[in-house]
Amino acid sequence: MSEVQITESELQAYTDGRLDAERGAAVEAWLAARPDQAERITEYRRIAEELRATYDPVLDEPVPARLTRALSARTRWPRYAAVAAWFAIGIAIGGIAGWQLHEARPRAPLTADVGAVMAHRAAIAHATYSPEVRHPVEVGADQEAHLVAWLSKRLGAPLRAPKLDAAGYSLVGGRLLPGDNGPVAHFMYQSNQGTRITLYVRTEAVGNRETAFRYAKEGNVRVFYWVDRKLGYALSSAEIGKDDLFKVANAVYQQLNP
Amino acid sequence: MNEAERLVDLIPRLRRYARALVGDRAAADDLVQDTLERAWAKLHLYRQGTDLRAWLFTVMHNVHVNRVRATRPMETLEDEMPELAQRPAQGDGLLVRDLDRAIARLPADQRAVLLLVTLEEMSYEDVARALAIPIGTVMSRLSRAREKLRLMMLGQAAAAKLKVVK
Numbered sequence: 001m002s003e004v005q006i007t008e009s010e011l012q013a014y015t016d017g018r019l020d021a022e023r024g025a026a027v028e029a030w031l032a033a034r035p036d037q038a039e040r041i042t043e044y045r046r047i048a049e050e051l052r053a054t055y056d057p058v059l060d061e062p063v064p065a066r067l068t069r070a071l072s073a074r075t076r077w078p079r080y081a082a083v084a085a086w087f088a089i090g091i092a093i094g095g096i097a098g099w100q101l102h103e104a105r106p107r108a109p110l111t112a113d114v115g116a117v118m119a120h121r122a123a124i125a126h127a128t129y130s131p132e133v134r135h136p137v138e139v140g141a142d143q144e145a146h147l148v149a150w151l152s153k154r155l156g157a158p159l160r161a162p163k164l165d166a167a168g169y170s171l172v173g174g175r176l177l178p179g180d181n182g183p184v185a186h187f188m189y190q191s192n193q194g195t196r197i198t199l200y201v202r203t204e205a206v207g208n209r210e211t212a213f214r215y216a217k218e219g220n221v222r223v224f225y226w227v228d229r230k231l232g233y234a235l236s237s238a239e240i241g242k243d244d245l246f247k248v249a250n251a252v253y254q255q256l257n258p
Numbered sequence: 259m260n261e262a263e264r265l266v267d268l269i270p271r272l273r274r275y276a277r278a279l280v281g282d283r284a285a286a287d288d289l290v291q292d293t294l295e296r297a298w299a300k301l302h303l304y305r306q307g308t309d310l311r312a313w314l315f316t317v318m319h320n321v322h323v324n325r326v327r328a329t330r331p332m333e334t335l336e337d338e339m340p341e342l343a344q345r346p347a348q349g350d351g352l353l354v355r356d357l358d359r360a361i362a363r364l365p366a367d368q369r370a371v372l373l374l375v376t377l378e379e380m381s382y383e384d385v386a387r388a389l390a391i392p393i394g395t396v397m398s399r400l401s402r403a404r405e406k407l408r409l410m411m412l413g414q415a416a417a418a419k420l421k422v423v424k
Contacts, residue, residue: 009397013382015404016375044404047411048376050357051278055377058274064287067269070294071262 006030011037015044114205115214115232117180119225122200122234123218125177125186130196130238137173137188147174151185155203157230161187162199162255167248169197181205195239197248204232213249215242224249228257261301264310265294271311271378272318278373279322281362289325293318315378315388319370326366360410368403371396 006027013019014027031038129136139147144161152159154176161171169189177184177200185201204227211227222245225234233256235249272293276286297304297317304313361369370389374380382400386393 008401012397012400012404016379018382040405040408043408043411047357047404047407051361051373051376054357055274055278058277059270061270061273063269063273067273067287067291067294068266070291071265071298 004030011041015041115225116216118232119216119223119234120218122236123221123223125200126198126221126236130198138175140173141171144171151176154183155185157203159185159201160256162252164189164248164251167251197235197237199252200234202232204230268311268314274377275373278361278377281358289322293321296321312384312388319389360407363410364403364406368399371399372403375400
């Protein structure tokens with residue numbers, strides 16, 4: 001029997017019942033001649049049983065709601081980026097619109113003015129993504145057709161990325177964001193000087209028709225927003241003044257409503 | 259079944275492992291929550307067709323290691339952590355018979371291997387992948403963890419260590 005080599009790893013695998021029949025039999029023969037070793041392995045198995053008996057009941061406990069909520073779609077919005085954006089925006093409006101991204105269940109906004117909430121979301125998205133140097137967008141302007149087709153499909157509405165070259169801005173690209181009413185399209189534009197504006201486009205609940213331009217300022221982010229039939233728009237920039245942004249907003253509106 | 263549903267199905271197993279890993283129920287669920295949030299945000303890194311469970315436990319391991327580093331900068335995750343680096347539970351005296359406490363006294367890395375093998379019944383290869391260590395290290399940690407636990411359950415290790423203090 002002394003010629004049979006049994007390694008410690010094999011003893012462990014034997015403990016776990018993971019050896020094939022042949023090696024298992026070899027280990028058993030080896031242990032039969034070594035009562036102290038056999039006792040050790042028996043004790044390992046007993047402890048494993050006790051471990052399972054101690055912790056297996058956790059499997060039957062009801063799962064706390066906070067854990068399943070962690071998997072709801074809205075938390076896929078980059079949470080830490082959102083918090084960072086909060087600080088970037090740098091103002092104390094915490095009590096106003098209500099920070100609902102941490103709420104896991106979709107529900108209607110607390111404020112009556114749905115548009116203001118959209119402006120708020122758009123400002124946060126702008127503050128989050130416009131400083132990005134390497135990854136400002138998910139899909140670049142070089143694949144504009146694909147970008148627009150993709151976002152249109154996800155929003156369930158035909159979208160267009162307006163051409164703003166006349167206003168001095170060219171398309172950088174876009175990304176998909178989660179929003180209150182479903183996916184949101186986010187287009188980014190940039191001027192020759194590197195200033196950026198973003199266009200936030202979301203689907204609107206039926207009933208909203210058209211609104212005039214409205215203006216909001218969240219920290220240093222200026223936002224013009226409006227609703228046009230089934231889509232809500234918010235144009236944001238932290239770098240250009242209200243008048244200039246208004247001109248761009250007009251250009252966007254004109255393009256989308258020829 | 260989409261990934262979200264599959265992740266939901268795995269929550270009880272994550273909780274079982276976390277409970278054994280960190281002991282305290284609320285702290286264990288905090289770890290599970292952080293793990294799920296991270297997994298959900300990083301789901302695009304999961305490769306379709308591979309073992310979602312193994313991937314999820316990898317995420318949990320990384321989250322746990324980061325949390326331990328953040329909250330207890332002095333505690334190392336070295337293979338051979340001093341045995342008494344863990345606070346001795348009050349009044350346990352010479353004999354550590356309570357399995358919970360014995361588990362808590364294992365070096366963190368050995369504890370992780372033992373629990374994945376014993377509770378999750380994960381293959382040694384999957385454990386190696388989840389913890390990003392060679393399979394030989396899995397086997398040696400498993401062996402050491404079991405032997406330490408056995409001695410602790412016998413009360414010998416504790417007695418030997420604490421005799422001087424008493």
